[in-house]
């Protein structure tokens with residue numbers, strides 16, 4: 001070798017590097033670090049801001065605030081809880097409409113503020129009296145601000161909140177207490193029992209009456225199928241055939257059976273009604289009279305009231321108690337007042353059950369499909385096309401899945417099932433309409449590509465040496481897959497499941513077409529056989545949010561609930577995911593690979 | 597001096613002199629590299645042994661490139677046979693052909709004959725799974741399965757559907773003792789095998805390979821990932837298994853081949869070059885080229 005030449009080349013390369021080194025931006029590296037880091041920071045800030053907004057507003061919804069009583073310069077009184085405030089530039093007419101002697105003061109105040117006024121939105125309640133849930137109060141019209149000791153908040157079953165001062169308490173129409181504190185004492189004494197009776201009543205109505213209705217429906221359906229059988233026999237064999245006579249006999253039997261059952265059920269029903277009436281009568285004995293800030297009187301039955309408290313007398317502990325109580329109600333109770341009050345338990349339940357059913361469907365389906373694609377199918381153009389198609393499915397707008405679900409699952413499959421197994425109920429659809437099963441299946445379809453892609457990657461990541469080890473031991477293909485490949489790929493498959501769950505649980509648009517409803521009377525899982533009623537429509541937190549935000553009559557009252565429900569939805573999805581991640585990590589711990 | 601030879605011989609001056617002499621009548625290896633085929637030089641002693649596996653004119657292609665050229669050899673029964681040769685000469689390919697592991701590669705095509713105790717390996721209609729059950733294999737890199745040590749060892753029995761706890765326990769202990777792993781692992785049999793060290797994993801793979809008492813044991817550089825102590829243990833193990841098992845072992849370590857094997861085959865670029873009893877082949881090879889390779893002057 002020519003050593004001289006070699007060293008020459010080396011030298012020149014080195015000097016070339018020296019000359020140009022460090023002059024190009026790309027060679028510095030530092031700016032890229034800043035750029036990448038900056039982008040990460042930006043995304044973090046956005047995510048944290050979003051979460052913070054939801055958490056802060058969602059947590060605040062149930063906090064019991066003070067009741068303010070504003071007296072305006074026109075002499076009106078506006079009392080209630082302040083929900084929010086804003087600044088605005090009042091139009092001149094607003095001031096011109098004030099009484100003469102107040103105009104100057106208002107103008108002066110505005111001038112001092114550059115013509116900007118602060119206004120607050122007061123939740124005044126008492127809807128049945130003044131047709132308003134909320135009222136804006138401008139600062140320049142306020143003559144006096146007060147926090148009256150005895151203004152109490154009444155959360156009611158209907159008509160929203162009531163704000164007033166307790167005046168009188170009646171039992172059986174007899175006056176037993178007068179004046180705020182005595183009345184309030186009476187109220188507190190009786191309210192708990194009244195609520196318990198009310199709860200009893202509701203239990204009777206929803207559970208026991210529901211059971212009887214169910215039994216009655218069942219009996220009616222049996223009769224109906226006997227009738228259908230008779231019709232069928234006549235059509236097929238004629239009215240003088242043995243079959244027809246047989247069917248006639250059966251129908252007669254069914255009729256007498258039905259009559260017996262019906263009588264028994266009606267008797268039980270009347271019993272329950274009697275007990276309900278008894279409870280109602282007892283509850284109706286107690287009445288409270290309240291006086292609003294404007295001096296109007298209102299008589300209210302105690303059973304109407306869900307919760308009541310003298311807001312301005314509460315200490316911190318009381319407030320925390322009410323706050324937690326409201327959260328409990330929110331989590332465990334049914335909604336009322338067109339969903340803007342009460343709880344969201346059915347929606348929580350629906351969301352969780354739907355997600356779990358979806359996972360039950362999508363995971364085996366996706367894993368088997370991926371197994372075929374990765375392990376059995378010979379690599380070729382067809383497999384590539386299928387793979388691309390699957391990946392593209394992930395990009396189809398979710399509403400398209402909803403339309404497909406409605407057309408295929410609800411109408412086609414559901415309709416067929418109804419005709420085959422539930423013909424006695426027709427024309428009322430059983431499976432032939434939206435329901436939790438079809439919703440789960442639709443979402444399973446929607447998240448299928450996620451599972452397939454993740455599973456394929458997990459399968460591909462199983463080292464070939466492991467498979468060879470298994471084959472060399474004399475294992476068949478399926479044994480290898482089952483004992484080596486699948487266990488080893490399980491954490492990856494679980495990751496796919498987690499992603500699918502996150503995708504499915506947060507989806508709303510397709511659900512509106514295939515079974516999510518504003519208010520579902522019954523849960524999809526309950527104590528009446530066969531316990532799982534997958535044909536039922538259901539409530540879903542995501543749909544609940546949409547409904548609260550866009551369809552609510554009392555939208556100002558609904559907005560805080562939107563945030564609380566959003567917070568809840570995020571928490572539930574997080575919890576489902578944490579559960580799955582915990583499961584995955586348990587699996588993964590089994591497969592830690594030692595380094596050597 | 598050709599450029600080719602130069603590239604193969606960056607060694608010391610004496611080595612250069614040696615190969616220079618070999619070059620005078622063009623080395624056989626050189627001519628193999630140029631595409632010629634030579635019949636293997638076989639020690640007649642081998643023909644006296646019973647053949648466990650007999651390979652006749654075996655050819656193998658990966659797609660369009662041929663990796664084995666008319667390889668013929670008889671692997672003697674209950675003896676240790678070593679395969680040596682430079683990297684890429686087709687030792688692993690030949691080994692994996694014996695238990696038809698190459699079937700897993702789509703592009704592989706074979707021609708020729710191979711028999712296990714007279715039963716054809718490559719004939720049509722052969723049950724590959726049954727065939728593989730008669731063989732055990734230890735791969736170049738340890739490949740324990742993601743399960744407990746116990747389950748790893750009894751894997752071949754598990755797939756045969758054996759459930760009897762007594763048999764399984766017995767086999768597990770016997771195989772682990774056989775692989776010199778029992779003492780280290782008896783207290784952690786039900787922990788993950790992936791928690792073992794590399795050397796222990798390799799011995800675990802040996803235990804798995806001998807668990808079903810196969811007729812022949814295929815080992816592909818079983819010590820390449822191991823330290824000298826673990827290597828020693830594996831070699832001791834092979835020593836113990838000698839006389840019980842037919843062992844075909846690939847190795848890059850000449851000392852190892854000399855230590856453990858009864859017979860040695862030297863391969864080059866897919867051809868069987870020389871095959872004979874180990875002591876004779878290492879002391880006095882019939883071919884000059886084999887001697888060069890063994891003494892490290894080449895390859």
Ligand SMILES: Nc1ncnc2c1ncn2[C@@H]1O[C@H](COP(=O)(O)OP(=O)(O)OP(=O)(O)O)[C@@H](O)[C@H]1O
Pocket residue numbers: 658663682683684685686687688689690701
């Ligand atoms: N899967 C494969 N596809 C294509 N060619 C392959 C494949 N496996 C091996 N080969 C080629 O076949 C030839 C023989 O390979 P083989 O693995 O048998 O060599 P080897 O003797 O075991 O080498 P080493 O000592 O490095 O392990 C090499 O040229 C290699 O490139």
Ligand SMILES: [Mg+2]
Pocket residue numbers: 687688689736816
């Ligand atoms: Mg190899």
